[in-house]
Amino acid sequence: MSEASARRAAFPFSALIGQAPLQQALLLAAVDPGIGGVLVSGPRGTAKSTAARALAELLPEGQFVTLPLGASEDRLIGTLDIESALRDASVRFSPGLLAKAHRGVLYVDEVNLLPDGLVDALLDAASSGVNTVERDGISHTHDASFVLIGTMNPEEGELRPQLTDRFGLMVELENCYEPQIRQAIVKARLAFDLDPRGFRTGYEAQQDAHAARLRDARAALARFSFDDAVLAHVSTLCIAAGVDGMRADLVMLRAARALAAFEQADAVTVAHVDSVAESVLLHRRRQDEPASQQQDGSSAPSSSSAQHASTDGATASAEADYGYLPPEPAGLTRVKGVIPLNAKKR
Structure with missing residues (x-):
């Protein structure tokens, strides 16, 4: 070469x-x-x-x-x-x-x-x-x-x-800090740089298989549809992440369908959705979303929390006042030679 x-x-x-x-x-x-x-x-x-x-x-x-x-x-x-x-x-x-x-x-x-x-x-x-x-x-x-x-x-x-x-x-x-993986990456790169043709020859079969699966997956996309369970799961994940708009839902469905097609599956499943969810939500997830938010996106309190609302409120009030010192009366000392502001002039 x-x-x-x-x-x-x-x-x-x-x-x-x-x-x-x-x-x-x-x-x-x-x-x-x-x-x-x-x-x-x-x-x-x-x-x-x-x-x-x-x-x-x-x-x-x-x-x-x-x-x-x-x-x-x-x-x-x-x-x-x-x-x-x-x-x-x-x-x-x-x-x-x-x-x-x-x-x-x-x-x-x-x-x-x-x-x-x-x-x-x-x-x-x-x-x-x-x-x-x-x-x-x-x-x-x-x-x-x-x-x-x-x-x-x-x-x-x-x-x-x-x-x-x-x-x-x-x-x-x-950055990779796992010694074995790091060494494997370096060895592979050195082998490729030393003999690109020989290195590539060892991966020809895998490369051909990947290319063939890509072609087949593209052709198979149109035959996939989404059942209610998949749609519901996508909605749940997107609401829990607090995303803006509907783009995340649409991309997640398309990505799950693409994965199902590439894996030559019979249908798009919840497992396919879970496999693609992180790459869809990583840059869309609201950073200020509370960790305890319900997955259905509702902010309403649960029945158990409602039963203890008064107790929780008292606890929250006490916590808010932690370290607070109540006002104390201070003595006043009259200073000679100072005329009070409200004193009448003679």
């Missing part, structure tokens, strides 16, 4: 070690890109870009497109030649990165450092599967179905909550 070919070779997705939650989230987004992409948060050196490149190789077209930090909106969505439209009454469209990423992976490193407008355009296309460019009353629309993978290092700043919520799934990576 030439040096250029070695640089192009991707580390096999099947060879990733200690990244099960990330692998699952990426596979779900690949099965159903309408989930809205994956936000990956973690420190440097936790294989975020390695996993993204590895996923692209499993897709039919294998497209892997990177959005540079300094990219303009035109570079992302494409441009329209207005002069030709006015002159020839025809639309001449110059494709951007969204068109190039169609049926592949669009990777955005340090997405938290991009302008909000650019992130908005990314998320719109990722969730809808289409990109529309409008200039001076002229528009052009094209398919843009891709797996959006945004990565960020929380030490460099956070995304606004309104943008974070629009990512379908989120995974938080942490």
Whole structure:
């Protein structure tokens, strides 16, 4: 293998070690890109870009497109030649990165450092599967179905909550401090760098199996439906997490369906919902939600608490007054030579 070919070779997705939650989230987004992409948060050196490149190789077209930090909106969505439209009454469209990423992976490193407008355009296309460019009353629309993978290092700043919520799934990576796993990761990486072709050969069968299951899962999505038990469980989880709006419910159902399709299951089950719930709720869960909130989301007191309301109220009052000292009368001393304010002038 030439040096250029070695640089192009991707580390096999099947060879990733200690990244099960990330692998699952990426596979779900690949099965159903309408989930809205994956936000990956973690420190440097936790294989975020390695996993993204590895996923692209499993897709039919294998497209892997990177959005540079300094990219303009035109570079992302494409441009329209207005002069030709006015002159020839025809639309001449110059494709951007969204068109190039169609049926592949669009990777955005340090997405938290991009302008909000650019992130908005990314998320719109990722969730809808289409990109529309409008200039001076002229528009052009094209398919843009891709797996959006945004990565960020929380030490460099956070995304606004309104943008974070629009990512379908989120995974938080942490530094590995387990010696055996750490050693296995290092050995695998060294072996790949030394002989990429030989290393990849050992994972060909697993890679082919992953790619085949992805294709089959995409084709099988339409046959799945959701029964009342699954819908009720999703609602319960989302209400307990105190999420805003209905996006979490919809994403959780789509993610559970994608997992059922990838696992070649007969139906979407509550177990599938539980498997995807954390990646759906991680960036949507209200941080101020009380731990004791009921799962049905009701804030009404239970019958047992109602029976002891007066006792609880007295206890709470006592606790609130803890350390409080009541006022004490203070003596007054008359000072000679000082005329009281209310004294009448003679």
